[in-house]
Amino acid sequence: MSTPTSTTTEPGTPAVLFASPAASSGPEHVTTPTAYDGILLAGFGGPEGQDDVIPFLRNVTRGRGIPDERLEEVAHHYRHFGGVSPINQHNRELKAALEAELAARDIDLPVYWGNRNWAPYLEEAVTEAAAAGDTTLVAIATSAYSSFSSCRQYREDFARVLTETGLGGTVTIDKVRPFFDHPGFVQTFITGVRDAVTTLTGDGIPAEAIRVLFSTHSVPTADATRSGPSYLELGEGGAYEAQHLAVAEVVMAAQEQEVAWNLVYQSRSGPPSQPWLEPDINDMIETLPGEGVQAVVIVPLGFVSDHMEVMWDLDEEATETAAEHGLRSIRTPTPGIDPAYVTGLVDLVLERVNATPKDERPALTALGPWFDVCRPGCCENIRAGFKPAASGLLP
Ligand SMILES: CC1=C(CCC(=O)O)c2cc3nc(cc4[nH]c(cc5[nH]c(cc1n2)c(C)c5CCC(=O)O)c(CCC(=O)O)c4C)C(CCC(=O)O)=C3C
Numbered sequence: 001m002s003t004p005t006s007t008t009t010e011p012g013t014p015a016v017l018f019a020s021p022a023a024s025s026g027p028e029h030v031t032t033p034t035a036y037d038g039i040l041l042a043g044f045g046g047p048e049g050q051d052d053v054i055p056f057l058r059n060v061t062r063g064r065g066i067p068d069e070r071l072e073e074v075a076h077h078y079r080h081f082g083g084v085s086p087i088n089q090h091n092r093e094l095k096a097a098l099e100a101e102l103a104a105r106d107i108d109l110p111v112y113w114g115n116r117n118w119a120p121y122l123e124e125a126v127t128e129a130a131a132a133g134d135t136t137l138v139a140i141a142t143s144a145y146s147s148f149s150s151c152r153q154y155r156e157d158f159a160r161v162l163t164e165t166g167l168g169g170t171v172t173i174d175k176v177r178p179f180f181d182h183p184g185f186v187q188t189f190i191t192g193v194r195d196a197v198t199t200l201t202g203d204g205i206p207a208e209a210i211r212v213l214f215s216t217h218s219v220p221t222a223d224a225t226r227s228g229p230s231y232l233e234l235g236e237g238g239a240y241e242a243q244h245l246a247v248a249e250v251v252m253a254a255q256e257q258e259v260a261w262n263l264v265y266q267s268r269s270g271p272p273s274q275p276w277l278e279p280d281i282n283d284m285i286e287t288l289p290g291e292g293v294q295a296v297v298i299v300p301l302g303f304v305s306d307h308m309e310v311m312w313d314l315d316e317e318a319t320e321t322a323a324e325h326g327l328r329s330i331r332t333p334t335p336g337i338d339p340a341y342v343t344g345l346v347d348l349v350l351e352r353v354n355a356t357p358k359d360e361r362p363a364l365t366a367l368g369p370w371f372d373v374c375r376p377g378c379c380e381n382i383r384a385g386f387k388p389a390a391s392g393l394l395p
């Protein structure tokens with residue numbers, strides 16, 4: 001079937017995929033209708049046994065000069081859980097849930113699952129799709145926000161895989177918009193905060209002694225600043241911080257009781273000399289007893305499932321910090337395979353199939369609905385330098 005996507009190969013550069021030029025016209029940033037052949041579910045990947053841990057960490061940190069010391073420290077988190085990250089099992093379950101939802105809605109789109117950093121790799125998924133004749137793919141990355149780590153890196157890996165497999169002239173990969181403010185993604189957090197606050201107040205803790213901490217992955221400040229299109233001028237925190245703040249506001253506006261909240265960061269790595277987004281969740285927790293806070297609601301706003309960052313950095317470390325400071329804590333659920341989330345992901349695919357007009361697309365914040373197609377230089381990592389990325393406009 002003819003599609004508006006095309007493959008552009010410039011002489012001397014790897015084949016890279018770009019969306020239709022139509023995507024660049026007009027402020028809508030909405031592509032034209034596209035008959036996709038399949039869905040590429042793009043995950044982060046994680047180890048599934050002790051022997052996988054170090055090779056996995058080498059994949060993740062490849063070419064980034066993360067010191068061995070830090071690798072060992074992270075390996076320790078995985079070892080604590082038998083060398084198994086739950087993330088691959090989550091994605092198996094998400095794939096099955098998407099397939100069930102697609103079947104229930106009579107949508108004939110196979111789901112190919114591949115990871116950036118562990119088997120099954122993106123290479124395998126794309127090769128399998130191509131072998132089945134499914135060459136026009138729409139990707140869902142298991143990450144809701146704009147930034148190098150949460151969007152661009154997936155797109156760079158798509159481009160790398162298309163080049164390395166030699167499929168750059170055959171397969172096109174578009175990507176659904178960053179879905180941070182899609183109701184399907186946000187619902188779990190709204191319900192989670194409501195349930196946690198109800199539990200705490202039910203136990204006699206007054207609402208004014210509760211603090212909601214929205215936690216997301218810290219990133220280098222330089223990455224945050226460059227997240228999203230530069231013309232939006234979203235300040236030092238860029239689109240990454242702005243999107244999280246906007247979603248947190250939506251979650252709190254949906255609550256019956258007024259409760260104070262903060263956006264906090266977790267899982268910082270990299271050298272201490274390099275600025276990353278702050279405050280760290282643990283540092284924030286330490287200040288709270290002095291403000292009369294008795295309980296914290298920890299909301300994993302930056303994550304779609306209960307993977308290692310949630311299980312270790314929140315459920316072990318932050319929970320322990322809270323206990324040490326005499327605070328009760330409740331960690332709210334991630335979307336996982338919540339039906340609202342799964343239905344929402346299928347809706348996001350259909351948006352692209354149908355080129356649903358911008359004003360008909362569900363988006364809970366004033367920032368959204370975000371763009372179908374990333375602008376040149378969007379979320380680029382200046383430390384790593386320019387790498388081609390699929391699912392975007394020509395640089
Ligand atoms: C924004 C963001 C997300 C959310 C978006 C998304 O979900 O994609 C995310 C997710 C994840 N990060 C994960 C694991 C790791 N991330 C690392 C390193 C880093 N992450 C970063 C950012 C993010 N990471 C950054 C800026 C670095 C520093 C390296 C660099 O300069 O770019 C390292 C290396 C060691 C270390 O440095 O800690 C590991 C092992 C796993 C798998 C968990 C599991 O196995 O269950 C998941 C889902």
Ligand SMILES: [Fe+2]
Nearest residue numbers: 149217267309
């Ligand atoms: Fe990470």
